[in-house]
Amino acid sequence: MSRPLSPHLTWYQPQITSTLSILHRFSGIALAVGTIALAWWVVAIAIGGSTYADTAWLYTSIGGQVVLFCWTLALAFHLSNGIRHLFWDVGTGFDMRSVNRSGIAVLVMTTVFTITIWLIVLLA
Amino acid sequence: MSDKHKTDDDSDDDDDVIKVKRTSTSPALLSQLQRSRQYQQTRGLGAGATGASTWLVQRTTALALVPLAIWFAVSVVRLSQGSQAGAAAWLAFPINAVLMALFIVIALRHAVIGLQIVLEDYLRNIAARTAVVLLIKAGAIVLGAASVAALIRLVAI
Numbered sequence: 001m002s003r004p005l006s007p008h009l010t011w012y013q014p015q016i017t018s019t020l021s022i023l024h025r026f027s028g029i030a031l032a033v034g035t036i037a038l039a040w041w042v043v044a045i046a047i048g049g050s051t052y053a054d055t056a057w058l059y060t061s062i063g064g065q066v067v068l069f070c071w072t073l074a075l076a077f078h079l080s081n082g083i084r085h086l087f088w089d090v091g092t093g094f095d096m097r098s099v100n101r102s103g104i105a106v107l108v109m110t111t112v113f114t115i116t117i118w119l120i121v122l123l124a
Numbered sequence: 125m126s127d128k129h130k131t132d133d134d135s136d137d138d139d140d141v142i143k144v145k146r147t148s149t150s151p152a153l154l155s156q157l158q159r160s161r162q163y164q165q166t167r168g169l170g171a172g173a174t175g176a177s178t179w180l181v182q183r184t185t186a187l188a189l190v191p192l193a194i195w196f197a198v199s200v201v202r203l204s205q206g207s208q209a210g211a212a213a214w215l216a217f218p219i220n221a222v223l224m225a226l227f228i229v230i231a232l233r234h235a236v237i238g239l240q241i242v243l244e245d246y247l248r249n250i251a252a253r254t255a256v257v258l259l260i261k262a263g264a265i266v267l268g269a270a271s272v273a274a275l276i277r278l279v280a281i
Contacts, residue, residue: 025242032235038200039228039267045211046274052208059204068204072197079193082186089183113197121201 016103027074076113185234
């Protein structure tokens with residue numbers, strides 16, 4: 001069967017609505033992949049010894065910290081935009097004005113959340 | 125008549141609605157449809173049999189993940205800077221271990237649904253899609269089981 005699939009990304013002129021929708025998927029996929037690193041981290045703590053030492057070396061290396069920063073950014077965005085989706089699910093904020101405004105709110109919340117996490121980490 | 129080929133530029137959003145005159149289905153056509161094999165096979169199955177429950181699980185897991193993710197993000201980034209002993213002691217505390225187990229298991233459940241939906245949208249080959257979805261589900265179960273086993277070990281020590 002060759003039923004039509006969802007429209008592909010290149011079909012749309014970039015707008016805040018479509019861009020955030022695409023980013024929601026990309027950040028979701030990134031977080032799913034990141035869960036492998038998270039699960040390994042928990043397992044490595046339980047194993048301890050050189051296994052944890054190697055994992056900690058990798059995770060605290062510059063590359064590891066950059067990935068961790070991108071991961072918190074993806075989490076902050078997916079969380080913020082996810083809350084926006086939950087509001088849509090109960091049926092509010094569907095008009096274009098609200099959709100555009102909540103889109104900007106998501107970007108602000110993502111920035112604030114990411115900065116807050118890293119401030120807590122770096123100041124502690 | 126001038127409205128017939130109206131362009132998008134000068135029309136409001138409401139003008140996009142196509143108005144169709146309501147017509148009654150011919151009884152002969154209706155009875156032919158109801159006797160068809162396709163109708164008999166799909167009758168009572170709903171849109172996709174389990175579509176609504178998957179949708180609901182995706183939303184309820186999302187709701188649970190809102191507080192869990194905030195707690196988790198702050199904790200993990202902080203712990204990743206410290207020692208193994210510090211992280212092990214922190215995870216050995218039962219409340220932290222339970223919240224961590226909940227976060228990982230619920231996040232995996234949420235991730236599996238999300239990834240499956242992306243694949244359903246963009247991967248046309250049903251055999252390949254089914255295989256990839258099964259692999260993702262198997263991977264999620266392994267990750268979840270390994271994490272929970274590790275957490276039980278850390279609490280028990």
